[in-house]
Amino acid sequence: MASKDTSISMSVVRRLPRYYRFLYDLKENGVVRISSRELAERMGLTASQIRQDLNCFGEFGQQGYGYLVDQLYDELYRILGMDKLTPSILLGAGNLGHALINHMNFSSKGVSLDGIFDDAPTLIGQEIHGITIQGTSGLEAFCAQNHPQLAILCIPKEAAPELVTRLINCGVKAFWNYSHYDIALHHPEVLVENVHLGDSLMALSYLINQS
């Protein structure tokens, strides 16, 4: 728990993973030190913003010198909580859920995927990435045993309200939500990160039609 944790704005938080990716690339390319000015140029930001952002978490640079790439990378790794794995489950192993399981490297994002749930008879019993898909009737028992903190929701909007309530009763504290059900509106006490792919594409459609 760093010193200035409470006041970090979401604008800053959303930039952290991108910093982390750029630092990783610099590290990979053997770059030892970098100034805020040069990183800003590479990332298309202002040097001021980078220094402001980093100083939310501590003083990682050296005056007159810049930042040590390795050290800054490690700090971001720690700040983002990548050193701990959040026990998690995924609900809805259809097209999207299945693709996420195969496509995402969960453990490199601080997440440990421990269970997969779906009620489709054709899916129950199947195995993905070494995890057997279960029906949602086993949810409570699984949670009592494994205590997942995060649920990844790849289910239709209609199925969400009931499942979300059950999950919260099981102790789930955060949702990575691909459904169109507005969790935050109904359960303000939990953390919700929405991924609305349709909204993203519609916003792009709007921009295309403007230009």
Next chain:
Amino acid sequence: MASKDTSISMSVVRRLPRYYRFLYDLKENGVVRISSRELAERMGLTASQIRQDLNCFGEFGQQGYGYLVDQLYDELYRILGMDKLTPSILLGAGNLGHALINHMNFSSKGVSLDGIFDDAPTLIGQEIHGITIQGTSGLEAFCAQNHPQLAILCIPKEAAPELVTRLINCGVKAFWNYSHYDIALHHPEVLVENVHLGDSLMALSYLINQS
């Protein structure tokens, strides 16, 4: 081409699809009129913000009465450009690309998916949603014929730089980018909407570890 098009901020644009979804639901539920106050309550926004946002595009309400749901829905449909389909192609029919094709309702988002490209020998020739996967060698010929304006990138970072350049030379003007290649940085002249699922999950990991 509405009157005040030029000055719409991205903050407003990103809220439009959500307004559209809520209006759709209201319409489905037979709600005829709604005030900014009530819509604000349902969406978890302020009435002020809703009125400000909508007035970027015109005067859709009636003083003393509110907004007609049907009419406002139609306006949003038009504003978002859903009445025209942008010809598009998808590159990379692996897990994620495949899932997107099956999962997304492109035409309801103003997008017409006309071609799918991938260089994996096991995928070339296969058919998804009535479209045959082609190798990228056929890209230029296809574009000369079909003039896609939008490319959906589900390819690895390494493959992106060359393909993006080729696509832009083929007249592609916009990218829905799932790769970690930073298109906007290298090609500021095109529209880019990034979907960085990993960044989204890492931001959530950060928040989980704070609470």
Next chain:
DNA sequence: TAGATTGTTAATCGATTAACAATC
């Protein structure tokens, strides 16, 4: 020491919220 670059404060810019006159 001189040059460079940070950490941090101050200034600017943009987005959100509040207030209210216009009007249905």
Next chain:
DNA sequence: TAGATTGTTAATCGATTAACAATC
């Protein structure tokens, strides 16, 4: 007409950028 609610201007709030003293 009176009540309600918009459209719009003004006030506030927050985020970004600029400036500069501190210091390596």
